[in-house]
């Protein structure tokens with residue numbers, strides 16, 4: 421592994437004894453796109469602030485290229501931030517905004533002009549230098565905020581929900597642009613969002629957070645396919661999460677039946693939670709499936725139908741199907757063993773306990789015939 425550009429080691433942050441960050445360990449390598457993903461208030465912005473130097477940590481260390489920087493002031497860190505509200509100066513032109521940090525640093529004027537022109541070129545607004553900020557669209561203001569940060573040539577760019585003010589279409593376009601910009605600049609981006617689709621689309625690595633903790637880190641595919649617990653499975657994408665039990669190696673029981681599964685490394689008889697993504701389910705004739713559900717309702721989503729259904733144990737199911745199904749009818753659902761993800765029994769134990777008991781008293785007559 422190359423020398424990390426940023427590390428947080430056992431970082432804890434408390435406000436008035438109230439823990440906001442709890443023992444955070446993060447490693448960011450040079451040149452990669454990282455995302456902090458989690459619900460509002462989980463501590464994402466606070467992590468950015470500790471790296472930028474706007475907030476002291478209560479315990480632990482912040483390192484930049486292997487050097488401890490806890491005591492280094494924000495303006496001496498080779499890190500820049502793009503804020504959610506852009507924080508542009510409305511009374512200055514675009515070029516003056518972008519030049520601001522360099523002017524403060526007393527950089528010679530010809531160099532400022534050169535670097536501002538380059539930064540505007542990078543965000544595809546080369547001809548906009550003389551414009552007023554108020555004469556720009558939301559997407560253009562966003563790009564100017566990015567230009568103002570990258571003109572400082574930071575090794576790390578921190579982006580705090582930079583796309584949240586944009587409409588859906590522009591937001592998608594900016595996702596491509598940001599990803600492309602990160603690759604062209606070759607610097608590390610640490611991007612904050614509570615939008616899981618955005619995180620999956622843009623990142624090399626995602627840190628999933630909740631209540632001041634990093635619950636899981638990994639590539640978008642790993643996090644989507646192998647969520648570590650109920651919270652992650654629920655927060656990332658749509659999931660069917662059901663209570664079950666390991667009954668043998670590669671065999672799990674749920675929904676009143678037994679199914680083959682991949683090796684989950686979980687001992688036999690352990691209660692587990694099963695995750696199946698709606699797009700991995702196929703509707704079929706009830707005669708051809710172990711699991712039967714009754715269709716409750718459905719929504720047309722353009723390229724698929726999102727179908728809500730209930731099984732005989734009362735478990736809710738979400739199914740994505742290219743074909744519609746009739747409300748109130750019974751249909752079979754099938755899936756491939758490799759699409760079934762088994763997790764250790766985690767949160768919401770009390771709620772699942774009751775449903776597990778229901779499962780254990782169900783007969784298995786269909787399987788035995």
Ligand SMILES: Nc1ncnc2c1ncn2[C@@H]1O[C@H](COP(=O)(O)OP(=O)(O)OP(=O)(O)O)[C@@H](O)[C@H]1O
Nearest residue numbers: 435440458459460461462463464465466467613614
């Ligand atoms: N200066 C402060 N004093 C006291 N509490 C604070 C302070 N700054 C942040 N907090 C609290 O810390 C928690 C985490 O805030 P933070 O802004 O890091 O969350 P976030 O994940 O970025 O949320 P959002 O997505 O809403 O921006 C929140 O409960 C917030 O109220």
